[in-house]
Amino acid sequence: MRRTLAIASNTLTDLTRQRVFYFILIFALILIGSSVFMSRFSFQQELQILKDISLGTMSILTSLLAILATARLIPQDIEDRTAYTILAKPVPRYQYVLGKLLGVLGLLVISLFIMSALFFAMLYTREQTLLSEAMRQYATAPREQLEDALRTVRAAGLKIDIAQAIGLLFMKASVLAATTLLVTTFATTNIFTVITMVFVYFIGHLQEIAREYWLQQTGNGWFTHLFLALVALIFPDLQAFNRVDQVVAGHALSLGIFTQTTLLGCFYIAVYTTLAVVMFYGKEL
């Protein structure tokens, strides 16, 4: 375990010293920051748009970060021969792979934490401003009208559901990281890995639909049927982790769904990482 952690923290250090990380992070912070201005365009429901833009940005950029950060980890180590020195120590290969993955997950936690901090801060400030505006506006109106107005603002503001939805964003990015790790054990170049993962990203979001069509057996030809089956079986269902839209639109995310989805995510990660380890045990350096 100590060894895995040593590799994980080393990987994290490596990743945080790369420019692409800062590039993505700063880009994310700019987008989240500018959501305040974008949301001003829409009178009334500015909190919703603020949330949409911020959470959408977080969703896409953490996914991108997960793919880009993981894609070069192991190939780079092999190319630079640092993997020789590490694996010539009494380090089992599974610990090496696990350490690399944990390093990426650490990076994702850090970046989501920073993005969420900014997002929560902005959401909270805007919410407070809107609340005090409502107070002023309804100062003379009956108390219950004021309460209704405040309730409307609060309903669109900071709520625990948002943290849960961000938790699921983390699960999605982690699943992508584990998948990327598996792909790098097959792939011969980084470009191949990244392109494959872009496909996985898009098809993964459509997997649910392919699965539905496949299971409904809506009398297509056998070729279509086979194609849909393969999509459903090979690709992870990334849409399952996209609860952000739902939460922003004001629909509660039940604890049951949250837990189930989180477990599904862990299951994906465990399986893809195991397969990556299996592949890596067959790899000659």
Added chain:
Amino acid sequence: MTAEPAVAVRGLTKRFPVPFTRRLISAVEDVDLTVNRGEVYGLLGPNGSGKSTTLKIILGLVWPTSGSAKIFGRDSGEVHSRDSVGFLPENPYFYKFLTGTETLRFFGKLCGLHGEQLHQRIIDLLDLVGLTNAREQRLATYSKGMLQRIGLAQALINDPQLVVLDEPTAGVDPAGSRDIRDLIVDLRKRGVTVLLSSHLLGQVQEVCDRVGILANGKLVREGKLEELLAIENQTELVLENASEDLVKRVQELARDANARLVAQRRSTTTLERFFLDATDE
């Protein structure tokens, strides 16, 4: 356990597939090789003769096509065969973003070391390889020779019983190369087994107890250095302060005993020794 040699390689063959063809190229071909405990063994041969491949198989980084490799009796496929091994790869490359100290700490942790013990070990090793002053510098700023030295230090971090060095003196200037040879001699004194490879025969000649010579993946010669190099029917005399007269008398004695004087010349120093003496002043 004590009976087991440090390294035992038996019938080792490694063939790599040639990309886009169905052919295989043979990097190592039926090699038998034993490194005894406490000795310094040199694996010599030209570039591409299979030295690195052999070492990588011994360290479990590459699997043999057939045959076996064992370290202290444990198969190289086992993780624990490397419990007491240090390895310096050819042209080592470490994480550039770490400092000397951080690098050693990282590798120490990989060997299961931690705490005060690791801390002390790092200080000692930095001193041993002469990098104490550069310890807080990023490896990105290290020269080739410094990288080689930090590489040696990481190979020694877990106080190993066996040290494997792939081309330790390649690309290092003569002073650095001498330091490395001194270190090897020092390791031998402490009873550590050393297995090294080199294509620069002269540089390792003086430190190796035994050598094996690889050519095209085959072990063509193996043995003690002086035995391999001795010319059975020749003896060399080196005289200091010999007068012309003495030399003449020796020649006559030789002729009388039916021996033939093959060569007679003024002794010279090697260029390397000359360089070291000159730069030492």
Added chain:
Amino acid sequence: MIRVLVVIAAILCFGAVRLPLEQKIPAQDRQLTLGLREQIGQLGFAAALSGFRSIVADIVFIQAHVAWERTEWARVLLLLREATTLQPQSIMFWDMAAWHMAWNASAAVMNDESQSLTVRVRKQHQYFDLGKDFLERGIQYNPDNPRLYEAMARLYQQKYEDHLHASEYFAKAAALPGAMSYDRRFSAYELSYCDGREREAYEKLRALYDEGEKERLPTLIKRLKFLEQKIDIPQDRRIPDSA
């Protein structure tokens, strides 16, 4: 090579194992994703489902807002349809879409002096219907949210002047969690305007009145007194004058 085949086989097996799990977790919007494809084409569909959806929807919505400022009504309608299709879970989109149609666009056509009055009235009603249409679909997607029922009630109340339907929708809203506190009251007010439903309305208003000071607002008292008169409630059971 064997290893690669084993791994591929493992991926497929894993796919089969996780299938029931994936099916078990309720999808947020299955029928919606299927409907979406017909409307926005393959490419937009893929983009829309890949984490870009809310952002695309927001941009479309902002465009609609800009079009509204320029009073390009046809474009407003088109963009709002797109926004609601992309993000049908957003109450705000449905609400705003209906409001733009039934209040803004309808008022604009009424002010268009170049048309004859009959044409203007007909067009105005078409816009009311468009607003109602948005709300009906919004309610289909979000049956548990009181906001759209409230909006529908206001539409019936203020535009169609259909008090019965307005009362019905306020009542529906009032029955849902998160309803505004006035929903129940408004439902009763609206009912009090409906011929033949006076008794029912009276009962509701009286029940509210009996709940205490909080509900005894001027309008409530006025409507209650009006009904007491209209359906001849005995004097001793009427509410006191100086409320």
